[in-house]
Amino acid sequence: MTGFWCGKKVLVTGHTGFKGSWLCSWLLKLGAEVIGISLDFPSQPALFEQLEIESQIVHYIADIRDNQTLKALIDQINPDIVFHLAAQPLVRHSYYEPIYTWETNVLGTIHILECLRNLDRPCAVILVTTDKCYENREWIYGYREVDSLGGYDPYSSSKAAAEIAINSWRRSFFNHADNLVGIASVRAGNVIGGGDWAIDRIVPDAIRALHKGQTIPVRNPTATRPWQHVLEPLSGYLLLAERIYEALVRQNKDHLKQLCTAFNFGPRLDSNRSVQDLVLQILQHWPGSWSDQSDPNALHEAGLLNLVTDKAYHVLGWQSRWDFETTVLRTTHWYHRVLKEPSTAHVQLLQDIDFYEHS
Numbered sequence: 001m002t003g004f005w006c007g008k009k010v011l012v013t014g015h016t017g018f019k020g021s022w023l024c025s026w027l028l029k030l031g032a033e034v035i036g037i038s039l040d041f042p043s044q045p046a047l048f049e050q051l052e053i054e055s056q057i058v059h060y061i062a063d064i065r066d067n068q069t070l071k072a073l074i075d076q077i078n079p080d081i082v083f084h085l086a087a088q089p090l091v092r093h094s095y096y097e098p099i100y101t102w103e104t105n106v107l108g109t110i111h112i113l114e115c116l117r118n119l120d121r122p123c124a125v126i127l128v129t130t131d132k133c134y135e136n137r138e139w140i141y142g143y144r145e146v147d148s149l150g151g152y153d154p155y156s157s158s159k160a161a162a163e164i165a166i167n168s169w170r171r172s173f174f175n176h177a178d179n180l181v182g183i184a185s186v187r188a189g190n191v192i193g194g195g196d197w198a199i200d201r202i203v204p205d206a207i208r209a210l211h212k213g214q215t216i217p218v219r220n221p222t223a224t225r226p227w228q229h230v231l232e233p234l235s236g237y238l239l240l241a242e243r244i245y246e247a248l249v250r251q252n253k254d255h256l257k258q259l260c261t262a263f264n265f266g267p268r269l270d271s272n273r274s275v276q277d278l279v280l281q282i283l284q285h286w287p288g289s290w291s292d293q294s295d296p297n298a299l300h301e302a303g304l305l306n307l308v309t310d311k312a313y314h315v316l317g318w319q320s321r322w323d324f325e326t327t328v329l330r331t332t333h334w335y336h337r338v339l340k341e342p343s344t345a346h347v348q349l350l351q352d353i354d355f356y357e358h359s
Helices: 018-031 067-077 089-098 098-116 152-172 203-213 231-250 252-257 275-285 312-317 326-339 342-357
Strands: 011-012 031-039 059-062 080-084 123-128 181-188 189-191 216-218 224-229 264-265 273-276 288-293
Touching: 011 018, 018 031, 018 231, 018 342, 031 067, 067 098, 067 181, 080 098, 080 231, 089 098, 089 152, 089 264, 098 123, 098 152, 098 181, 098 288, 098 312, 123 231, 152 181, 152 273, 181 231, 181 252, 203 216, 203 275, 203 326, 216 275, 224 275, 224 326, 231 264, 231 312, 231 342, 264 312, 273 275, 275 326, 326 342
Parallel strands: 011 031, 011 080, 031 059, 080 123, 123 181, 181 264, 189 224, 216 288
Antiparallel strands: 224 273
C-alpha cells in the first residue's frame, strides 16, 4: 500500500463486525482517520472488542435502516472514502428473518446511496455484496461480473437486489458530468481469518468445538466454496477505492467508467475446496475429529460456487496472494494463540497484515 491513506477520512459501516474490524485495523495502520457506523457487537466474543479499536476511531452506533440518523451522520462526517459493509450476513439466518434481511441489505444500501448524493467533494464508495448474488446454476464454471444475478435464499436474493439498486442509483444519480462520487460494488468469496466468532459459520464452529475438545459438526461437507483469507478481498477493496478516488480527483472519465462497476475478489482456482477439505486442513494444525451432520431436510444452501477474478487482475492488477494452505494455517494459528493469550489479539492481527503485505 502507498501513502495514499494517510489522513484520509474513511467511513466504514458495519465496522464492529469481523471483516469491518480487520478493515479498520488495516486503515489505522495505513494512517487513515477512521469513522465507524454500525449496530452493536454481532457476537460474543467480538473481534472489535478484542482489538480495542473503539478508542482509536470515531465510533457511532446506528442502524442503517434509520435514514434520518444516517444522513445526519454522513453529512457531519463528509468522508473521502466509504466502505459499506453493514449487512445481515448469514444465509441460514435469513430464512428466519427474511424481512429484516431485505430491509438491512437492500434498503440499508439505498439509504447509504441517498445520503451520498449531495456530497460536494470527491468520494470513493465501495459497496460490499457477496459472491452469492449470482443466480447459482450449480455448474463447475466460475461466475463473472456480467453473469445473471439471482439468489435462492433471502440473503442471496437480497444481495442480488442490492446490486440492482446500486447499478440503478449509479446510472440515475451519479452519472452527471460534474459528479464527485464514484461507486463500485464488490463480490468476495467465503472469507475466513482469525476473530470470526459468528454462529453458524464453519471455521468459528470448528474452533469452538476443538477448543472444547469436541467433535466438529459439519452439516454440508461436499459443498465447495472459494475460501480466502479476509485480507485478500480487503486488499482489493482498498486498491479499488484508491484508484476511484484518484480518478475522481483527475476527473478521468474513461477510467471511472472502468472502475465504477462490479468487481469479483476471489481466491486462486485451487482454493475452491469442499467444506470437508477445509475441516481436514484445519485438523492438520489443531488435532481433533469431525462428523458428518448432513440433513436431507436442511434449509437450501448452494453446492458449487466459484468466482472468476480476471477483471480485477486486468483493470486493477489485483490477484490473490495466499494459497489455501497458507490461508488455513494463518487462520488456525490466530485462534490457537489468542485463545491461549487473549491479550495478543491485536498483535496477531498486525502480524498477519505485515505478512500479507510482504507476500
